[in-house]
Amino acid sequence: MGVTRTVLRTGRKFDQVLEGATRVFLAQGFEGASVDEIAREAGVSKATLYSYFPDKRLLFMEVARGECQRQAGQAMTMVQPDQPPRDVFLAGARQIVDFFNSPMSLSIFRLCVAEAERFPEMAREFYRNGPMIARNMLADYLRCATERGILKVEDPVLAAEQFAELCKAGIFTQRLFGIEDVIPEDRCDEVARSAVDMFMARYGV
Known part of the structure; x- marks a missing residue:
């Protein structure tokens, strides 16, 4: 999917994803950050993460x-x-x-x-x-x-x-x-x- 997809910006899980991703991206940048590590840091499943951000670029630009x-x-x-x-x-x-x-x-x-x-x-x-x-x-x-x-x-x-x-x-x-x-x-x-x-x-x- 393209990076222009609209993201549902609501809910506790969504906030967790952004907070966890922010910590990982700030420390490692886009290239060094893995989706598995972001999901672990956020305390959510990969399925939950992908439901909000099907493309890592979407998540990175949001962060x-x-x-x-x-x-x-x-x-x-x-x-x-x-x-x-x-x-x-x-x-x-x-x-x-x-x-x-x-x-x-x-x-x-x-x-x-x-x-x-x-x-x-x-x-x-x-x-x-x-x-x-x-x-x-x-x-x-x-x-x-x-x-x-x-x-x-x-x-x-x-x-x-x-x-x-x-x-x-x-x-x-x-x-x-x-x-x-x-x-x-x-x-x-x-x-x-x-x-x-x-x-x-x-x-x-």
Whole structure:
């Protein structure tokens, strides 16, 4: 069955499946996660799992959307209009760095690229429910901060995209091509702080 099948999103068993799958996918990514392990972690039978998600890709994208929405929700609590820009950017940078350092982010990228021709709407839906939310939220903050005179941002949407790219530097490509299995914590901190320094140097007042 194609990955565009509508999923019945209700019930305790459904919640168990998503919670168990989230733990497995976050730890192992799409490729490393087996349906047997997800069923065990969720405490359900494989038949129950397949009744909700007949394709592992369906389950993964549901988990990926939920995880991105969760992270976007966390970011919303950090992006407060009255907070100093550097504090907002440091918190956001570390969250972005951690995401791109995870097996989940690699699997999202690989799956969306692999299925882009057959199921283009899958990648678009994921982008709308995750990265686009975070981008628009940061752009709104940049717009407000510029109006208050504490930043100088001509194009808030472009600047928000640039910030995310700075936070990927030296992280995502090394993980994607298997140069590094996991980027050490001190390196993640360095990348996040450097991204903020560069961003403030360009857009700070």
